[in-house]
Amino acid sequence: MEHLSELYRDHLNILNARAKEILTREKMAGLVIHSGQLHRQFLDDMDYPFKVNPHFKAWVPVVDNPNSWLVINGVDKPKLLFYKPQDFWHKVADIPDDYWTPHVDIQILTKADQVAEYLPSNLNDWAYIGEHLDVAEVLGLSARNPDAVMHYLHFHRASKTPYELACMREANRIAVLGHTAAKEAFFGGGSEYDILLAYLAATGQGENDLPYGNIIGLNENAAILHYMVQERKAPAQRHSFLIDAGASCVGYAADITRTYAFEKNPFYDLIKAMDQLQLAVIDMMAPGVKYADLHQATHDKLASVLLDAGLATGTAEDLLASGVTRAFFPHGLGHMIGLQVHDVGGFAQDDRGTHLAAPESHPFLRCTRALEAGQVLTIEPGLYIIDSLLADLQPAAKALVNWSAVDQFRPFGGIRIEDNVVVHADSIENMTRECGLVD
Template sequence: MTDLLAKLYPDHLAALKQRSDAALARGGHDHLVIAAGQPRIQFLDDRPYPFAVNPHFKHWLPVTKAPGSWIVYTPGQRPKLVYLQPHDYWHVVPDAPAGYWVEHFEIAIIREADEAKAHLPKDIARCAIIGEDSAAIGEYLPNNPESVLNYLHWHRAYKTDYELGMMRVASKLGVRAHRAAEAAFRNGASEYDINTAYLNAVHETENELPYTNIIALNQHGAVLHYMDLNRAPPAHSNSFVIDAGASFHGYASDITRTYAAKQAGEFQALIDAVDSAQKSFVEKVQKGTNYADLHLHAHHALAGILRDQGFIRMSAEAAVASGVSSAFFPHGLGHPIGLQVHDVGGFQKDEGGGTIAKPPGHPYLRMTRTLEPRMVVTIEPGLYFIDMLLAELKAKPEAKDVAWDKVDYFRQYGGIRIEDDVACGETMPENLTRDAFSAV
């Protein structure tokens, strides 16, 4: 894999330079200065929160654990890495820069964070400085110019071959761990022990993962972001929802699967129906597909499943128009993914910024752009039995067209979500997740 990344990296770096040249010109800046960031200290304590590197920093090079470091890019010049490698016996010192990317950078090693100032451009007013305020050193305070960020965020949606290679590996790592988690569920493990099995298989700490794992048994599957991890297994494990990913050199995978216990045949039938619908949505991740329209199409398809399986007695069109479908599918179809699990630019109108509004009645959709080749998005429809939303539905006139006995029976299963990471193609999508499952 390293040999492949080494071949792909020069073109990736060239693409970043080209984008940065245009972004700087738009903003009237001469230099792009990117801070890796600094750990934040917990309130009234001396303990740092887990460090999360600036995504703009790891876009340029596969380094995620070098707080206090900086990248400087000036059009027409070789990019510079100012790398903090402190003299420190309290903590592990970052390794010296090494790997396929090193030859493409001018590298300056510093021992104290303030030493970076000597290696940064002198005319601060001509710099676009990207990062958090906490990364500032002296007068070098991140200014995050909107014109520069808008341009970079717009184009970050289009993945280079190098980035797609990173994300394929992240998918394989996540799938390997998903298999271990499913096996733990089948063996009757608790949520905590299932999570432990996942971590052991992915070989990443919780802080290295792209997001906190969702490991939900039975009714807990109805909590969209359930993260409590009960230590004791339930008396009967009827269902299992796992939403968990992996990181590879700063790139994320985001994978969700739902499993039924062997005795829960009626729930398995609903899983199969959602899985079939999800695969049909994946097929539409093609050039020219409007993501918001795909989200609305998913509502109609899922409402059709609810009707076909006897949960509602109204048409799919009526269920969507009245908001009934949103009681069972209350979140968005998915989001952009890459350097961040919920990547930037999902609502952006164009290179200059602006916003493409969400469809009325769908506040939780995370993307409204039209799909184009090299974009990577998640496709994650779901059906849930959420007490709060069901109680609200019962108070509406449409409640008469809901089969409440069946809905109440399915509350024991919590819900279903199935999620793949999908790269948009000219004619056919690439399903990174299912390809990884097939390979495993």
């Protein structure tokens, strides 16, 4: 824990330096960052699960305590107003005492509506960062999520500190435990719901702890990109299994996908081909490489996979030009990841908010930045049998598709293989595989 404490101390120093730079640039006194508030369910007396403001958990690993606040001026220790009410109905959060607490000035807030007593007396030059703009207005914070500040914070959040990388490695380690258990449950005959339960048990995280809802698709369900149903009944025949599932560590996310064939068959061979494709794309990563170029290279390589598997005919150039590869692989190569699964800043070309949209031919790409040391991105190529996309191909493109092979692979749904990858100055670190999840 001492080592983590040192990493956290250095992490705060970096965040403070960033805060000081943007506050100086914008002639502001500081930031007031709100953890958030509970949202009441409509016509009910219960709340939705709490999701903390990502800007809040960037500074302190407090992910489950609404009505808390941070006061940041870029120079002093962050001041944490930690909400601890008197409440006999609910479990009240314990006062923090962990590796990070010596580096933060913690004050206890017992009543949420008395926060103004703990904030600076003059808030004219302070910026509110958070979701509840009505609360900021009542407090007299007129600068609410100012664009210049948000652009700056989002751009620089892409560069992870050593502390953040340590947290993300641990999130990957936990997720790998879940993936291993899920694989065993699949081959053991479990339903989608059974597999989910095995995953949760192995990670020790409930569904509200995970960074996103698990995608667990058997057979043709593996072709539904955001499949969230989780059937309770196991299929009569078991062909394939796709799992897209992550884990959290003090607010940082892992996002991992694997695909399995129940038997060694042509679909098994196709998975192996996609695995090699994914590793080849990762080998291309280095500082200065444009993420959009990696995406295009993935399509280039996918064309060869389609030809080798007999799913298409013609040349690789034909498949690319006609849109056939996009019909089999419709989503982006991946995204930035960190405090959020689909982390911010993927389109920002500088810290003033210059935006570069995804190419018109690949509208679902979530990152157009050039790679830099410290970034963490997912690499997740896919290949799916999605009938609606194949049906929308132009006649010339349809003539390149081997429809009998499509029929053969349709019961298997699709393939996605996803790892979380760190860009270093002189190397690439595949956190997922280094945590032991190879296939």
